[in-house]
Amino acid sequence: MITPGAATQSSAGGEFEITSLKTRLRRESCTTHKELSSISDALDQLAKVEPKLAELVDMKFFCGFTFAEIAALENLSERTVQRRWEKARIYLHRNIRADLPL
Numbered sequence: 001m002i003t004p005g006a007a008t009q010s011s012a013g014g015e016f017e018i019t020s021l022k023t024r025l026r027r028e029s030c031t032t033h034k035e036l037s038s039i040s041d042a043l044d045q046l047a048k049v050e051p052k053l054a055e056l057v058d059m060k061f062f063c064g065f066t067f068a069e070i071a072a073l074e075n076l077s078e079r080t081v082q083r084r085w086e087k088a089r090i091y092l093h094r095n096i097r098a099d100l101p102l
Helices: 035-047 051-062 066-073 079-101
Strands: 001-002 016-018
Touching: 035 051, 035 079, 051 066, 051 079, 066 079
Parallel strands: none
Antiparallel strands: 001 016
16 A cells, blocks of 8 residues: 655655555455355346446446546536436345345
8 A cells, every 4th residue: 555645755755655454354244255246246237237337336336436526527417426326226236135045
């Protein structure tokens, strides 16, 4: 991880320091293979049915863009992006829940 404003500077004169992140996960936070498979399948299905919604999920969840950033990129209002995000979440939730045991 690169941290801005680190106290030490490299010999090249940069203002960043490279550090590492802990990669160990607690057992309780691990997702099962079946759950990951269900999420992947649901995203694939969403991409077939509503490609723009799948793209929105990619930008929001995987890339970390804000609604405002996505709206600017897609030339949409922020509220429209929020509505589409909610629609995508509902679709994914229904498909994932249908695949997993209760």
